[in-house]
Amino acid sequence: MINMTKDTQVLHCNTNTVSDTEQLGYQLGTFLKTYNKPLCIALVGDLGTGKTHFSQGVALGFGVTDEVTSPTFALMNTYETAAGTLYHFDVYRLDDVYELENIGFGEFTEDTLSLVEWADKFPDALPLEVLWITLMAQPDGSRESIWQTSELTQDELIAIGGQYVSGH
Secondary structure, eight states, rough: OOOOOOOOEEEEEEEEHHHHHHHHHHHHHHHHTTTOOOOEEEEEEOTTHHHHHHHHHHHHTTEEEEOOOOOOOTSSSEEETTEEEEEEEEEEEOSHHHHHHHHHHHHTTEEEEEEEEGGGGGGGGOSSEEEEEEEEOOTTOEEEEEEEESSSHHHHHHHGGGGGGGGO
16 A cells, blocks of 8 residues: 655544544545645545445535445546545456556546545555545444555644544
8 A cells, every 4th residue: 555654644533433434534525625736535444444434524525515425336426516526436346457447547536636445456556646544443333544645744634633533
């Protein structure tokens, strides 16, 4: 996944409910409305860890008013908002990096704002500007997420994570 460098920022967040996971995504989406730089949100996690709920929150926070569903079969959903365009991918069903070329993956992730569920399947196909978010289910039903990026500052990450940041 991410090659850790001295510039890589790491943040840990915890959510207790689906609503919390959506709210954490919403907080990221709200931040992205004014970020004005390309960024790929690379979501990683097992089935049922909340990638789609998190994505729905990001989309809502970014200003999407359409229903937000995981593009498992469509592979990509495009959402137009006043803040710009959000491209949402789910690459779960793809087996080969060459399949990404058939859907124009590079065109829709370079210099744009994109969400990619199951991003760890094709890490080398992602743009340079990536925020990796790994979601993990905990035994008590809560979710831990680990955020890693060299694109945002630690202060920005903490501000986005807000009440869900652990260890601060």
